[in-house]
Amino acid sequence: MWTWFYKLASPPYVYGVAAALMPWFLGFAAIAIGYGLIGGLVFAPPDYQQGDAFRIIYVHVPSAWMSEFVYTTMAVAGAIALIWRIKVGFAVAGASAPIGASFTLLALVTGSMWGKPMWGTYWAWDPRLTSELILLFLYVGVMSLRSAFEDPARGDRAAALLAIVGAVNIPIIHYSVVWWNSLHQAATVAKLGKPSIEGSMLWPLLSMFVGFMLFHGAVLCLRLQGEVLNRERQSAWVREAINS
């Protein structure tokens, strides 16, 4: 197991694995997202209270989950890079930031579009919405900090530190609906015990989540290859890699 872990510190190995995995991630993501969208938009029954507006959850909830998941990945990768001085960790963190920011923006926009018919407003300074907006600012901050230094290594370290400090926002987002009075509904799927959502609504949602995860994997593989190439330009293995 540790051999495999140590191999992940090797840029050529990571580059090769990312190149090999990308088409598989993308193919399975297309199937899962296709099933999720058709199941959610066509076959799932309308919600008894929210009517067809509830179908927004099929893009909103997976993107909100991904916004937290990608941030956690970025912070963990940054921590690994700082603690064990593994450069690939910085590459993963750098590759994750724009993906996570786009999922966060998607969660905010679709949540806002759902809020208008359900709450009567596109935006409220609600704990869940505000902490998700802070997450977007954190992503933008990490990306800006990374490119603010002339020395890329210093930029990597500063961005990783900000990502780690900002990780405190993840449990705040997750538990905001429990800790404070919130307009946002409490957990429906990810709660201990039985999810309070009917199966024909739940399966397309889970499929969308799996699809978004796989899609994130595909895009991360592409960006990670780019990050590794940018860092290893002078290495001998790069000649073979760019000619393949």
Added chain:
Amino acid sequence: MNSSFWYMGGYARYVWPCVAFACAVLVWNFWSAQRYLAAAKRRAARGLAMAASEAR
């Protein structure tokens, strides 16, 4: 598809823009990542070519 599907029980102007925006975000993600990798490959190739010409 019948018209009630597109009508979405009166919520069409909220549901469809969300679906369209989600598709746009996914497409942008993939497109920008491919561009990023292509640019990195070009930079690496340029660096290798310069190193080879200096060695000569």
